[in-house]
Amino acid sequence: MNPDTDLKLLREVSSDGDGPSLEARDRARAALLARAQRDTRGPARGLPRWSRAPLRPGNLAVVLSVVVAIAVVTVFLHARGTESAGSRAESGVQLVYLAEPTAQSAVTPAALGRAVAVLRNRVEQLGVGSASIQTSGANKITVQLPDVKNIALAEREVGTTARLEFYDWEANALTPNGHTVASQLDAQDPHALVISQGSSGRPGGPRGGSMSLYDAVKLASKQPRSTNPSNAWRGTQYYLFGKGGSPACAAAAQKYHVVQAGRGQHCLLSGPNDSQQDLLSGLPNGVNVSQGERLAIKQGTVVLEAWPLRGAPTPYGSPNAGYYVLKDNVALFGNDITNPEASTDRSGSPDVKFDLTLLGANSFQRLTGEIARRGQLVSGFGHTLEQHYAIALDNQLLTVPPIDYKSYPDGVSGGGSITITGGFNVTSARDLVTELRLGSLPIRLKLISEAPVSTTGG
Amino acid sequence: MNEQNAQESDNRVIEESLVNPAVFAVLFDRHYERIWRYACRRAGPAVADELASETFLRAFAARARYDRQQLDAGPWLYGIATNLLRGHRRAEARQMRAYARAAGPAETHGGLDGVEHRVDAAAWAPSVVAALASLKRADRDAVLLLALADLDYEAIAIATGVPMGTVRSRLNRARRQLQHKLGLAEVSAGRTTEGSHP
Numbered sequence: 001m002n003p004d005t006d007l008k009l010l011r012e013v014s015s016d017g018d019g020p021s022l023e024a025r026d027r028a029r030a031a032l033l034a035r036a037q038r039d040t041r042g043p044a045r046g047l048p049r050w051s052r053a054p055l056r057p058g059n060l061a062v063v064l065s066v067v068v069a070i071a072v073v074t075v076f077l078h079a080r081g082t083e084s085a086g087s088r089a090e091s092g093v094q095l096v097y098l099a100e101p102t103a104q105s106a107v108t109p110a111a112l113g114r115a116v117a118v119l120r121n122r123v124e125q126l127g128v129g130s131a132s133i134q135t136s137g138a139n140k141i142t143v144q145l146p147d148v149k150n151i152a153l154a155e156r157e158v159g160t161t162a163r164l165e166f167y168d169w170e171a172n173a174l175t176p177n178g179h180t181v182a183s184q185l186d187a188q189d190p191h192a193l194v195i196s197q198g199s200s201g202r203p204g205g206p207r208g209g210s211m212s213l214y215d216a217v218k219l220a221s222k223q224p225r226s227t228n229p230s231n232a233w234r235g236t237q238y239y240l241f242g243k244g245g246s247p248a249c250a251a252a253a254q255k256y257h258v259v260q261a262g263r264g265q266h267c268l269l270s271g272p273n274d275s276q277q278d279l280l281s282g283l284p285n286g287v288n289v290s291q292g293e294r295l296a297i298k299q300g301t302v303v304l305e306a307w308p309l310r311g312a313p314t315p316y317g318s319p320n321a322g323y324y325v326l327k328d329n330v331a332l333f334g335n336d337i338t339n340p341e342a343s344t345d346r347s348g349s350p351d352v353k354f355d356l357t358l359l360g361a362n363s364f365q366r367l368t369g370e371i372a373r374r375g376q377l378v379s380g381f382g383h384t385l386e387q388h389y390a391i392a393l394d395n396q397l398l399t400v401p402p403i404d405y406k407s408y409p410d411g412v413s414g415g416g417s418i419t420i421t422g423g424f425n426v427t428s429a430r431d432l433v434t435e436l437r438l439g440s441l442p443i444r445l446k447l448i449s450e451a452p453v454s455t456t457g458g
Numbered sequence: 459m460n461e462q463n464a465q466e467s468d469n470r471v472i473e474e475s476l477v478n479p480a481v482f483a484v485l486f487d488r489h490y491e492r493i494w495r496y497a498c499r500r501a502g503p504a505v506a507d508e509l510a511s512e513t514f515l516r517a518f519a520a521r522a523r524y525d526r527q528q529l530d531a532g533p534w535l536y537g538i539a540t541n542l543l544r545g546h547r548r549a550e551a552r553q554m555r556a557y558a559r560a561a562g563p564a565e566t567h568g569g570l571d572g573v574e575h576r577v578d579a580a581a582w583a584p585s586v587v588a589a590l591a592s593l594k595r596a597d598r599d600a601v602l603l604l605a606l607a608d609l610d611y612e613a614i615a616i617a618t619g620v621p622m623g624t625v626r627s628r629l630n631r632a633r634r635q636l637q638h639k640l641g642l643a644e645v646s647a648g649r650t651t652e653g654s655h656p
Binding site for chain 1: 466471474475478479480481482483484486487490491494495496498499500503506507510511514515518519557582583586587590601602604605606633636637640642
């Protein structure tokens with residue numbers, strides 16, 4: 001008899017069944033990530049404070065951005081001294097932002113420093129001449145734009161922090177009846193099929209099963225609250241919609257520079273905001289809350305705008321744009337991206353390449369592996385139903401690429417460079433790279449005060 | 459596992475997780491399933507769900523104390539799981555009784571041969587369970603880490619936090635006892651398998 005028979009018998013007698021269930025695994029992973037998230041806010045125990053963050057290129061960038069921010073503030077103070085000595089500036093605006101933690105990061109001095117660098121870059125892109133950006137206290141950033149003319153535009157551009165997220169498309173996108181697309185593919189639900197496959201073979205576009213912003217928010221507002229560490233959004237998001245053709249919608253079209261909604265449509269009067277007070281303060285002049293319908297999306301659901309036709313951006317809330325409702329389960333966040341670069345593919349079309357951090361590479365393989373396994377399950381003999389992941393920037397879909405389950409049955413390695421192709425022109429590819437380099441911020445900036453600045457010289 | 463992850467050994471991941479705690483999820487993705495399977499074989503699927511999850515939470519909390527010379531975190535995780543199993547003695551005993559009661563081929567692997575194999579295993583089950591129950595706790599842990607987790611002597615020493623010599627004597631004692639109770643001792647007398655597990 002084999003000398004290892006005793007060990008063999010121990011293995012044969014016991015059983016591990018079919019292995020762990022996906023639900024148990026996901027629950028355990030979520031519990032671990034929640035613990036890790038709590039730990040992000042406080043230093044790891046048992047290590048001296050400065051040994052926790054060795055100076056690596058990424059950290060170096062943060063340190064440099066803080067140094068740059070300090071230098072900028074110094075220059076500004078000097079410049080202001082000169083200004084008060086006799087120049088005559090036009091009236092502008094002072095914006096005060098409150099930095100808020102997100103699911104990915106706490107508000108730390110490093111995160112604030114990085115936010116200042118991002119804001120500076122945005123202000124430069126606005127081309128509004130002299131500007132001052134400085135932190136105050138532990139969680140506030142004050143932006144002074146003395147020469148800005150279009151205050152509404154400045155407000156929209158400056159405080160927006162670019163957020164890039166990867167989603168499993170079919171597992172999270174909802175059909176109009178509120179089911180996930182993936183759950184309806186077996187039943188050949190026509191809505192699910194068109195959202196999954198797109199109207200012209202490219203899902204996530206303005207025509208492939210998308211809906212109006214109002215319909216999307218309405219559907220999203222019916223979804224239950226579901227909180228987990230992979231949510232990109234925390235708390236409830238409020239929207240206020242007006243009826244197309246109303247004076248309120250006319251005022252909104254003027255404020256947001258969008259086409260006016262026609263009769264039978266709805267227009268966005270205010271939002272999305274994470275407090276009702278902000279929703280009210282964002283209303284166009286002369287419009288009050290009774291002129292609109294308030295809708296609230298609870299944490300766990302997100303509305304994404306379709307990728308635009310021919311790469312032309314559509315203003316958020318435009319009646320011509322299409323929207324999708326997704327469960328807000330992000331597989332990979334923008335802060336997992338490193339070394340973004342704009343380049344061109346073999347045919348000369350612009351694309352964007354980037355690498356992933358260790359965690360990002362792991363998440364990417366996990367995401368694409370799950371998609372590949374689902375692709376194999378839903379595709380039958382002789383027909384292929386490609387499954388996809390979605391990349392969204394600031395809640396707008398950039399692209400929804402398929403995973404070829406035959407070539408990548410275990411998913412795509414995140415170890416090499418990832419390339420996003422399709423839908424770019426040279427400018428939009430370069431802009432995305434700029435956003436990824438400078439704007440992929442984990443913290444959120446909430447505008448808490450806006451005051452006119454009149455720097456008339458003496 | 460992808461190329462980049464293959465290059466990043468577990469100790470490197472743990473080190474990185476001290477700066478960026480979420481990176482610990484990489485370790486979870488690598489080891490969760492085998493820890494779950496080990497826990498399931500010992501205490502059943504319901505306990506395995508809870509125990510595997512708790513193993514990673516404990517490991518996360520203790521990551522600053524991880525011996526960073528060790529490239530593979532598997533033995534460390536099995537050690538945590540084994541310690542946690544001590545809090546589930548009743549569940550473990552229940553699971554063992556269930557194995558002993560399994561009178562027929564509960565599941566099949568690999569066609570007809572597999573069926574015959576399972577019939578054999580099922581016939582052995584009551585005596586295997588009884589033999590296992592007669593072992594000292596530390597000896598049982600060692601032999602189950604060898605048989606169910608497929609750890610070698612060195613890894614068992616890391617998992618249980620005792621020197622290699624202690625592991626060797628525990629395994630010798632446990633296996634001698636098992637083989638004796640199962641009536642295998644006469645056949646395999648004088649032949650140990652230590653050589654294959656240096």
